[in-house]
Amino acid sequence: MEREEAVKHMTDVIAKFVAFTGKRLPDDVRAKIEELAEQEEEPLAKAIYKTMARNQELALKLNRPSCQDTGALQFFVKCGTAFPYMADLPELLRQAVVQATKDAPLSHNAVETFDEYNTGKNVAKNIPSLFWDIAPGRDDCKIYTYMAGGGCSLPGHAKVLMPGEGYEGVTKFVLDVMTSY
Numbered sequence: 001m002e003r004e005e006a007v008k009h010m011t012d013v014i015a016k017f018v019a020f021t022g023k024r025l026p027d028d029v030r031a032k033i034e035e036l037a038e039q040e041e042e043p044l045a046k047a048i049y050k051t052m053a054r055n056q057e058l059a060l061k062l063n064r065p066s067c068q069d070t071g072a073l074q075f076f077v078k079c080g081t082a083f084p085y086m087a088d089l090p091e092l093l094r095q096a097v098v099q100a101t102k103d104a105p106l107s108h109n110a111v112e113t114f115d116e117y118n119t120g121k122n123v124a125k126n127i128p129s130l131f132w133d134i135a136p137g138r139d140d141c142k143i144y145t146y147m148a149g150g151g152c153s154l155p156g157h158a159k160v161l162m163p164g165e166g167y168e169g170v171t172k173f174v175l176d177v178m179t180s181y
Contacts, residue, residue: 007085011092015099018073018145022065022104025056065104067147072109073097073128074146080138089141090130097122106147113170 001009025033037049059066075093079086100106101122110124122128157177161169 003085007088007092010085010088011096011099014093014096014143015103018096018100019104019106021145022067022100022106022147023059023063025066030056063104065106072148073122074131074148075128076131076133076144076146077141078133078135078143079141080135082137082139083141084139086141089143093128093130093143094123097128114167 024030033049033052037046037053040046040049055066058064077089077093079089085092098121101108101120106122108118108120108122110119110122110127112119112124157173159173161173165172
């Protein structure tokens, strides 16, 4: 297989995996939810668990993400220095996200803040995020994905600024939040 063809194949596989993981929770998570649902006695909590299970069924059936906020994708990459496609991974993963966003479809969560537009592709500066663990002398690569929703798993603050606040408003907001910690 030629290099270009191999990179394309790897991009397609990762895009399909990202699209799938937006629709189906991992088996261990599903099992734990089922276990907790069986133990639950409160009617409201039982209804919530039932809704969660139905949501998972419908996500697969309707080919839609199980959450409206599939988040800004993050990749945790453990890669050997001898992995032949190491240099291709940043762009390859970026293109996989673009493809998965279209095919899944995933929510459009990536915004170019200072250019003031949503890319519609879930990619922007440093999105998707890549976290590298380089393994000297190895020739394999493991890639873990994480869809970090807006606030559910990443601590942060959000605010809708008035258009006239401009960059000064962004700066003030960021500094106010940072200094509040």
